[in-house]
Amino acid sequence: xxxxxxxxxxxxxxxxxxxAPETTGAAPEASGETASGFxxxxxxxxxxxxxxxxxxxxxxxxxxxxxxxxxxxxxxETLRAQALAAELDEAVGWRRACDTYIDENGAAVYxxxxxxxxxxxxxxxxxxxxxxxxxxxxxxxxxGAYQGSYALVRIRGDRATLLRAPxxxxxxxxxxxxxxxxxxxxxxxxxxxxxxxxxxxxGIGDCGxxxxxxxxxxxxxxLSEVRQRACGDTIPxxxxxxxxxxxxYTAE
Numbered sequence: 581x582x583x584x585x586x587x588x589x590x591x592x593x594x595x596x597x598x599x600a601p602e603t604t605g606a607a608p609e610a611s612g613e614t615a616s617g618f619x620x621x622x623x624x625x626x627x628x629x630x631x632x633x634x635x636x637x638x639x640x641x642x643x644x645x646x647x648x649x650x651x652x653x654x655x656x657e658t659l660r661a662q663a664l665a666a667e668l669d670e671a672v673g674w675r676r677a678c679d680t681y682i683d684e685n686g687a688a689v690y691x692x693x694x695x696x697x698x699x700x701x702x703x704x705x706x707x708x709x710x711x712x713x714x715x716x717x718x719x720x721x722x723x724g725a726y727q728g729s730y731a732l733v734r735i736r737g738d739r740a741t742l743l744r745a746p747x748x749x750x751x752x753x754x755x756x757x758x759x760x761x762x763x764x765x766x767x768x769x770x771x772x773x774x775x776x777x778x779x780x781x782x783g784i785g786d787c788g789x790x791x792x793x794x795x796x797x798x799x800x801x802x803l804s805e806v807r808q809r810a811c812g813d814t815i816p817x818x819x820x821x822x823x824x825x826x827x828x829y830t831a832e
Contacts, residue, residue, distance in 0.1 A: 618667070618670070618671035618740060619738075620671075620735050620736075620737070620738050620739055620740045621713060621735075621737075621738065623664065623667060623668065623671075623735070623740070624707075624713070624715055624735045626664060627661075627664050627705055627707050627717065628707050628709060628715065629707075630657070630660075630661050630664075630704075630705045630706070630707050631706055631707065632658075632661060632701075632704040632705060632706045632720070658700075658701075658704060661703065661704045661705045662702075662703040662704065664705060665703035665704070665705055665719055666703070668717070668719065668733060668740065669703075671740050672733055672740050672741065672742040673742065674719045674721075674731040674733060674742060675692075675693075676690065676692075677721075677731045677742055677760035677761065678693070678702075678719070678721030678722065678729070678731050678760075678761055679691055679692045679693050679721075680760060680761070681759075681761065682747040682755065682757050682759050684749075686747065686755045686756055686757040687757070688757065693722065698722070699720075699722050699723045701720045701723050701728070702720055702721060702722060702723075703719065703720065704719075704720045705717055705718070705719060705720075706718040706720075706730075706765075708765075708767030708770045709770075710770055710771060710773065713735075713736075713737070714734075714735060714736045714737075715734070715735045716732055716733070716734050716735075716743070716765075716767070716770060716775060716795070717732070717733045717734075717735060718730040718731075718732055718762075718765050719731045719732075719733060721761055725783060726780055726782075726783035727763065727764055727779070727780050728764065729761045729762070729763065730761065730762050730763075730764070730765060731743075731760060731761055731762075732762055732765065732775070732801075734795070734799075741798075741799045742760060742799060743760070743795075743799055743800075743801050744758040744759065744760050744799055744800050744801065745758065745759060745762070745793055745800065745801040745802075745803055746758060746759075746800075746803045747759040748789075748791070748803070748806055748829070751808075751828065752789060752806035752807075752808045752828035752829050753806075753828070753829055754803055754829065758800065762777045763777040763778055763779030763780075763788075763789075763791075764777060764778050764779070764780075765777050766778065773794060773795040774792060774793070774794055774795070774804075775792075775793045775794075775795065775801065776790065776791065776792050776793070777790070777791045777793070778790050778822050779791070781811050782811055784815060784819070785819065785822075786809070786811070786812075786815060786816055786819045787809045787810055787811035787812070788808070788809065788822070789806060789807065789808045789809075789822075789825075790806075790807040790808075790822035790823060790825055791803070791805070791806050791807075792804040792805040792806075802831065803829070803831060804830070804831050805827060805829065805830045805831070806827070806828050806829040806830075807822060807823070807824075807825040807826060807827055807828065808825060808826065808828045809822070809825040809826065
């Protein structure tokens with residue numbers, strides 16, 4: 581199964597976390613270009629109401645904001661999202677992106693997830709609208725004990741583009757490699773074309789990283805800032821929000 585956490589989080593984990601999987605060979609290149617025949621705007625029109633909180637396993641009704649009870653593998657909205665995700669995979673190859681991770685040497689390693697071994701939430705969608713015709717879509721890759729990993733796809737005009745960003749090492753510094761899977765994204769600043777991700781190094785969320793990216797014109801997101809907090813031996817009484825964690829990298 582593909583590694584759930586970006587490399588930058590592994591230096592912060594406590595003992596007892598699962599080992600990284602053995603490598604199975606170099607990763608084939610994931611396509612960032614829209615496949616011929618894919619209608620990005622028609623797809624977005626169908627998908628734009630989907631908001632899935634994989635962290636809480638809650639499907640949300642966009643119109644009312646109400647939770648759809650008992651979100652799970654057999655629910656209609658889950659199946660609808662996964663059908664749309666299958667169309668999107670044919671266009672941009674998010675499954676390959678999901679199953680590719682960056683090792684400690686900065687090499688991309690491809691380890692495909694067997695269909696029978698995939699988490700039921702794989703392929704659920706969380707659509708963040710920038711405008712009515714532009715969006716960033718988080719596609720759930722996998723899910724562990726307390727967080728998931730996601731591929732990000734940008735819909736703009738007649739194009740769907742798989743987003744990449746500079747990978748970061750265990751110290752939060754950019755590597756000479758691009759990654760295509762991300763920790764939990766937030767759309768709070770998306771209208772400003774900013775995406776943030778929060779990676780927990782343990783379940784309580786007192787350590788890990790908080791990364792800020794800027795959407796650029798192509799398929800590469802710009803790494804703007806990395807905040808990071810190491811895990812201590814004890815749980816603090818007051819846990820500062822990740823937005824207030826120490827800055828370990830900022831773009832010049």
